[in-house]
Structures are given as structure tokens and as C-alpha cells.
Amino acid sequence: MWIRVYAIFIKELKQLSRDRMTFGMIIMIPLVQLMLFGYAINTDARHINVGLVDLSQTSESRAVEQALVATQSVDFIARYRSIKEAEVAITKGEIRAVLYLPADMTRRLFNHPLYDNKQADSALTLPIGQWIVDGSDTVITSTIRTLRNMPLNEVANHTVTRSSPSFEVVQYFNPEQRTVVNIVPGLVAVILTMTMILFTSSAIVRESEQGNMEFLITTPVRSIELMIGKIAPYVLVGLLQVAIILSVGQWLFSVPIKGSFLSLLGSSILFIFASLTLGLVLSTIAKTQLQSMQMTIFILLPSILLSGFMFPYDAMPVAAQWIAEALPVTHFMRMIRAIALRDASLLLLGKDALWLGLFTVGGIVIASLRFKKTLG
Amino acid sequence: MNTSPITEPTEFAIEAKGLSKHFGNKIAVNKLNLTIPKGSIYGFLGPNGCGKSTSIRLLTGLLEASEGNVSILGSPLLGHEESLKKRIGYMTQKFSLYDNLTVQENLSFVGAIYGFAGKRKKNRLEELLALYDLEKQAKQFAGSMSGGQKQRLALACATLHSPELLFLDEPTSAVDPENRREFWERLFDLCATGTTILVSTHYMDEAERCHALAILENGNKRADGSPQALMDAMPATVVEVSGNKLRQLKQTLTQHPEILSAAQIGAHLRVLVKKKVQDPLNFISQLSNGRETVLARPSLEDVFVTCTGDRYVD
Ligand SMILES: Nc1ncnc2c1ncn2[C@@H]1O[C@H](COP(=O)(O)OP(=O)(O)OP(=O)(O)O)[C@@H](O)[C@H]1O
Ligand SMILES: [Mg+2]
Numbered sequence: 001m002w003i004r005v006y007a008i009f010i011k012e013l014k015q016l017s018r019d020r021m022t023f024g025m026i027i028m029i030p031l032v033q034l035m036l037f038g039y040a041i042n043t044d045a046r047h048i049n050v051g052l053v054d055l056s057q058t059s060e061s062r063a064v065e066q067a068l069v070a071t072q073s074v075d076f077i078a079r080y081r082s083i084k085e086a087e088v089a090i091t092k093g094e095i096r097a098v099l100y101l102p103a104d105m106t107r108r109l110f111n112h113p114l115y116d117n118k119q120a121d122s123a124l125t126l127p128i129g130q131w132i133v134d135g136s137d138t139v140i141t142s143t144i145r146t147l148r149n150m151p152l153n154e155v156a157n158h159t160v161t162r163s164s165p166s167f168e169v170v171q172y173f174n175p176e177q178r179t180v181v182n183i184v185p186g187l188v189a190v191i192l193t194m195t196m197i198l199f200t201s202s203a204i205v206r207e208s209e210q211g212n213m214e215f216l217i218t219t220p221v222r223s224i225e226l227m228i229g230k231i232a233p234y235v236l237v238g239l240l241q242v243a244i245i246l247s248v249g250q251w252l253f254s255v256p257i258k259g260s261f262l263s264l265l266g267s268s269i270l271f272i273f274a275s276l277t278l279g280l281v282l283s284t285i286a287k288t289q290l291q292s293m294q295m296t297i298f299i300l301l302p303s304i305l306l307s308g309f310m311f312p313y314d315a316m317p318v319a320a321q322w323i324a325e326a327l328p329v330t331h332f333m334r335m336i337r338a339i340a341l342r343d344a345s346l347l348l349l350g351k352d353a354l355w356l357g358l359f360t361v362g363g364i365v366i367a368s369l370r371f372k373k374t375l376g
Numbered sequence: 377m378n379t380s381p382i383t384e385p386t387e388f389a390i391e392a393k394g395l396s397k398h399f400g401n402k403i404a405v406n407k408l409n410l411t412i413p414k415g416s417i418y419g420f421l422g423p424n425g426c427g428k429s430t431s432i433r434l435l436t437g438l439l440e441a442s443e444g445n446v447s448i449l450g451s452p453l454l455g456h457e458e459s460l461k462k463r464i465g466y467m468t469q470k471f472s473l474y475d476n477l478t479v480q481e482n483l484s485f486v487g488a489i490y491g492f493a494g495k496r497k498k499n500r501l502e503e504l505l506a507l508y509d510l511e512k513q514a515k516q517f518a519g520s521m522s523g524g525q526k527q528r529l530a531l532a533c534a535t536l537h538s539p540e541l542l543f544l545d546e547p548t549s550a551v552d553p554e555n556r557r558e559f560w561e562r563l564f565d566l567c568a569t570g571t572t573i574l575v576s577t578h579y580m581d582e583a584e585r586c587h588a589l590a591i592l593e594n595g596n597k598r599a600d601g602s603p604q605a606l607m608d609a610m611p612a613t614v615v616e617v618s619g620n621k622l623r624q625l626k627q628t629l630t631q632h633p634e635i636l637s638a639a640q641i642g643a644h645l646r647v648l649v650k651k652k653v654q655d656p657l658n659f660i661s662q663l664s665n666g667r668e669t670v671l672a673r674p675s676l677e678d679v680f681v682t683c684t685g686d687r688y689v690d
Contacts, residue, residue: 004489006488007484007485008489010485011474011477011481011485014477014481015474018476210475211468211470211472212472212474213472214466214470214472215466215468215472215473215533216472216489218436218437218438218464218465218466219461219489219490220458220461220462220489220490220491221489222458
């Protein structure tokens with residue numbers, strides 16, 4: 001048995017190393033995605049393009065504008081004479097929000113209870129200005145919302161007694177609050193899902209499509225041997241990709257790898273096996289490489305959106321959490337983040353590891369049952 | 377161990393009874409009966425889409441039959457597919473080896489699949505490379521070889537484990553006549569060592585080399601037997617007509633119900649007349665206004681024409 005598995009394994013490796021395109025993809029996919037996501041994804045929005053309608057035209061209004069620019073949250077890219085004009089610009093998408101400063105802004109500022117000690121009656125309080133926001137993007141809206149309570153002491157030439165917060169927050173593991181620290185380990189999970197499922201699901205289909213299967217199944221090769229031999233090279237490919245992402249992540253984005261090498265290796269292997277068997281099951285369903293590609297994408301989208309890669313798992317509705325639990329990637333997402341960022345050991349993550357193991361066994365059983373050594 | 381006198385070896389390599397295959401409503405193979413003796417070369421002759429490949433796939437266990445029984449090398453195919461796989465070889469119609477592996481690597485892969493290893497594998501590969509004249513191409517990618525070279529490689533792979541029964545599906549479709557002769561020399565060599573060969577083709581000259589053949593059309597077997605027997609038993613007489621304006625003559629002749637076909641070959645018109653016509657020479661002579669007519673020896677092509685097409689004779 002093992003001589004045949006080995007023969008298929010070697011054959012597959014040779015073919016892989018000669019397929020320049022695929023070989024390139026194995027290395028380029030993680031690199032390019034890492035650059036893209038590492039630099040581009042940032043959940044704290046900055047430099048949002050906004051407009052200004054300044055009816056006050058005073059030194060105070062200019063000071064307010066400067067104070068806002070100094071936060072780096074917004075960039076004033078245009079000025080409008082009226083709210084009407086500004087609304088048109090929002091509709092066109094030229095700006096995401098507009099700050100309206102009324103003609104009596106200076107008076108409002110100095111009458112504001114925060115900056116005026118004499119006037120304690122808050123019933124008379126008027127806001128100093130108004131933000132009109134394109135609310136369709138929630139990230140932008142919440143960034144603008146944080147500006148609501150922006151202190152304007154310097155503008156008002158006034159020092160207030162700061163109110164002390166009710167809670168103190170201590171940030172473990174990612175003190176600088178960099179999104180990329182969470183993204184890079186998550187990217188390992190997403191990229192492995194993509195390449196592992198895609199490669200295996202098309203590996204078997206390719207044999208049938210190119211006519212090799214017709215010869216192979218008249219030889220004494222057993223289906224289980226064929227499957228093991230065909231997916232084994234991709235275990236190496238998967239580990240190579242994990243190594244690329246984590247080491248480049250550390251080098252370019254200083255994402256730390258706190259966990260032990262063994263836990264990292266163990267969890268990666270478990271996940272690679274689970275993804276490979278998922279790909280095998282797909283390959284027993286698909287008839288052409290195009291179909292296997294479509295099925296991979298069908299799995300890939302929920303893997304990206306529901307696994308906790310983009311949005312926190314805890315914030316999702318229960319139904320979505322159930323779907324997420326069924327996907328191997330969700331479990332690996334938890335594991336790799338825990339291991340890489342929080343130095344958790346594999347034993348601490350037993351439940352997730354167990355699920356991946358069970359998924360693999362179940363997948364192999366289904367794939368072998370479905371894979372028939374006949375044509376048509 | 378069996379101490380009684382050696383049991384009569386099964387003399388048939390393939391026995392099929394009522395073998396059928398349906399694809400939905402389409403009947404690709406219809407109640408095929410076959411008995412192919414061991415050690416012979418048996419041909420499937422038929423046009424495109426007549427069910428040659430499907431029949432071979434049924435006999436190799438690659439497709440499940442809709443109906444019928446098959447026994448291969450003495451054991452029923454059903455339930456013995458896996459054990460029979462070590463004893464049969466199959467060369468597919470479409471090249472089914474790996475284009476991006478070299479000749480050597482392809483052979484080595486197939487060798488490992490059949491359980492060859494170490495010195496034994498090395499020797500066998502050298503033997504095959506020499507036998508099929510592939511030594512110079514050993515390091516060449518299979519995808520970059522010529523049709524004839526690919527064919528030799530495919531045959532080498534199919535015979536690597538010295539199968540007792542070899543299926544060849546249109547093995548010479550991409551091969552020039554010279555190499556076809558060579559190829560057939562190899563087949564006779566294999567046959568001489570006791571291998572039974574089933575080969576499909578749509579070339580008459582190849583069919584003529586077989587010990588026996590079956591003529592297939594639309595999934596039905598129209599005739600079978602040795603080429604000589606088929607020609608002798610042909611239910612038609614061959615008459616050659618010479619003269620001018622043969623094209624018009626052909627038009628008039630083919631309309632006659634007693635005439636199976638008329639085909640122009642050089643300066644003659646080759647006419648197949650049903651056997652029941654008493655004096656075919658005279659019959660044609662009258663129909664063609666007294667042109668010169670002679671009887672000709674039937675060829676396999678005549679047999680083929682007689683038993684296929686909408687005028688075939690049962
Ligand atoms: N998987 C299939 N599904 C449906 N119909 C099929 C299938 N395989 C073959 N057929 C049909 O069965 C018939 C016989 O096909 P087959 O491939 O056996 O012909 P063939 O004699 O090998 O032809 P060729 O000389 O072109 O190779 C054809 O009409 C074909 O359309
Ligand atoms: Mg065919």
C-alpha cells in the first residue's frame with residue numbers, strides 16, 4: 001500500500017514543482033494578501049474626507065477646524081456656502097460628512113456649560129455645531145460620533161476640571177491597539193482555507209478531466225491510496241504558507257509570535273488536514289475544475305465573513321454562530337490567534353482541536369464512500 | 377495444493393453474454409455476446425460512436441453494465457474487479473499518462489503502482505525502454521513527444537506488469553502507416569508470449585490482421601469471426617464494372633434494391649450485389665447497358681459495407 005501512496009505523492013510533487021503558475025501562486029498568494037490586508041485593513045478609520053459649512057467665519061471657527069484636523073480623524077477637503085450644497089456633495093460621494101458651524105457659533109461656544117462657569121443651566125445649552133454624516137458606512141459614523149465629545153478647551157481658552165472615567169481599561173496582548181496584530185494570524189487561517197480546499201478539490205478532478213483517471217482506475221490503486229497520495233504534498237504546501245505568513249508578518253508588521261512552535265505546528269497540521277478533507281469531499285462532487293472552483297468560493301466567503309476574521313464572532317447572531325462553528329476555519333482562527341498572540345498551548349484549546357480532528361475523520365469517511373472507482 | 381490433474385484451463389479470455397449499457401435513453405451497447413479465446417488478437421471494427429470504447433470500459437470493469445454477464449480470464453467480472461486489475465492492461469483511446477512527467481518518470485510511476493520496486497523495477501524499465509525504442513526519449517516530457525512515440529509509451533505502460541489480457545482502444549489513430557506496422561509487430565510479439573489482445577480500430581487493414589473480429593454498429597454486433605470466414609460468408613457478391621460515365625452509373629445502380637452499394641475505385645465501380653441474385657455478372661451487365669463486368673475477391677471493407685448502414689443484410 002505505502003509504495004503506491006509514495007509513488008502518487010512523488011508524482012504529485014513533481015507535477016506541482018513543474019507547474020510554475022501553481023507553484024508561484026503558493027508563494028505569491030500569502031505574500032500579496034499579507035501586504036494587502038496588513039496595510040489596507042484598518043478598523044479605526046482615519047483621514048475621512050469631510051466638508052465644512054462655516055457661517056460664523058471667526059477666528060474661533062477656524063480654531064475648531066484646526067482642532068479637528070489635529071485629531072487626524074477627518075480631512076476638510078471642501079468648503080460649501082450652504083447646507084444644500086454640502087448635501088449634494090454627500091450624495092455624490094465626494095465627502096462622507098459635513099460640519100455645519102452656525103453664524104452664532106462663537107456665542108454658543110462661550111455660553112456652553114462646559115466652558116462657561118456662570119451659566120449652569122444646561123436647559124439653555126445649544127450645540128456648538130452639527131455633523132451631518134453619510135450613515136451608510138457604520139465605521140465612518142462611529143468615528144464621527146467619537147468627535148461629539150471632543151474637548152474644545154483650547155478654543156475657548158478655558159481649563160475644565162476633568163471628570164474621571166468610571167472604568168479603567170488595561171489592554172493585554174496588543175497594547176498599541178494595532179489592527180494588523182489581529183489580522184496576520186487570521187490571514188493564516190483564511191489563506192490556508194483558500195489554497196488547501198482549492199488545490200485538493202481540483203487535484204482529483206484534474207486527473208479525470210485530463211483523462212489520467214481512466215488509466216489509473218484500471219490499475220490496482222485503491223481509492224484511499226489515491227486520496228492520501230494526492231493530498232499529502234499539500235500538507236507541505238500548507239505548512240510552507242503558514243511559515244511565510246507568520247515570518248513575513250513578524251518582519252514587516254512586527255506581529256509577535258508568542259506561542260510555542262509545537263502548538264503552532266500541531267494546530268496548523270490539524271487545520272490543514274481538515275481543509276484538505278473538505279476539499280476531497282468537494283472533489284467527489286465536482287465534475288470539472290470550474291465546478292470545484294465555484295464550490296471552493298462557496299465555502300470561502302462564509303470562511304472569511306463568519307470565522308471572526310473580519311467581525312468579532314461574539315457580535316454575530318446565534319444562527320450565524322452555528323454556521324461558523326461548523327466551519328473548520330472558525331476553530332483554527334481561535335486557535336492560531338490564541339497561540340500566536342496569547343501564548344496559549346494546544347492543550348488549552350482542546351475543544352477546537354478535537355473538532356478539527358473529528359471533522360477530518362468524518363471527511364475522509366465521506367470522501368472514500370463517495371469516491372467510486374468507476375467512470376460516469 | 378491441488379494434487380488432482382491440472383484442471384482444464386479456461387480457454388476463453390473474455391466471455392460476455394447479453395452485455396448492455398444504457399446512458400439514459402441511449403443504448404450505447406446492445407446485448408453484446410463475445411467469446412474470445414486465450415492467446416488471440418481480437419478486433420472491434422466500427423465507425424465513430426458505435427460503442428467500441430464503451431464495450432471496452434464495460435469489459436475492464438470501468439463502467440458498470442446495465443445488463444449482462446461478463447467473465448474475464450475465467451472469473452466473473454462482477455466482484456473480482458480488483459483482483460483482475462493485476463491481470464489486465466488497458467491502453468486508453470486518449471493519451472492518459474502525464475504530459476508534464478518524463479518518459480522515465482511515467483514508467484517509473486506506473487511501475488510503482490503495480491508494485492515494482494528497486495532492482496526489479498529498474499530492470500523492467502530498461503527492458504521496456506529498449507523494446508519500445510524509447511531510450512533516446514527517456515528524459516523527454518511525455519507531452520512533447522510525437523503521436524507515435526506517445527503510443528509506444530502508452531503501450532509500454534499498459535504492458536509493464538505483463539498482463540494476460542490487454543485492451544487497446546484505437547491504439548494507432550495518431551500513427552503513420554510505417555509506425556503502425558511496427559506497432560503491430562509488437563502486438564504479435566506479445567501475442568506470441570500468450571497475451572490475449574482486444575483491439576478496437578476503424579482501419580480495415582488493421583482489422584484484417586486480427587485473428588477474429590466483431591463488426592459493431594450503433595451498439596450492435598453485426599457480424600463476427602475471422603476475417604477470412606467473414607469474407608467467405610459474406611451475403612453479397614462483388615462485381616467490378618469498368619467503362620466511362622461511372623458516376624451516373626453509380627446513381628442508377630444504387631437505387632436498385634438488390635444492390636447494396638456501389639463505390640468508385642480508380643477506373644472501376646465496385647458493386648455489391650445480394651447473394652440471392654443468381655447470375656450477378658449478367659444482372660449488372662444488363663443494368664449497365666452491357667459494360668464489361670468481372671467478379672472480384674471480397675475484401676473486409678466489402679464485409680463491413682454489407683453488414684452496416686441502412687441496407688445491411690442479416
Ligand atoms: N458517459 C456517456 N454518457 C452518455 N453517452 C455516452 C457516454 N459515453 C458514450 N456515450 C455514447 O455512447 C455511444 C458510443 O460511444 P463510444 O465512445 O463507445 O464510441 P466509440 O465506438 O468508441 O467511438 P470513437 O471511434 O469515436 O471512439 C456514443 O453515441 C456516445 O455518444
Ligand atoms: Mg472510442
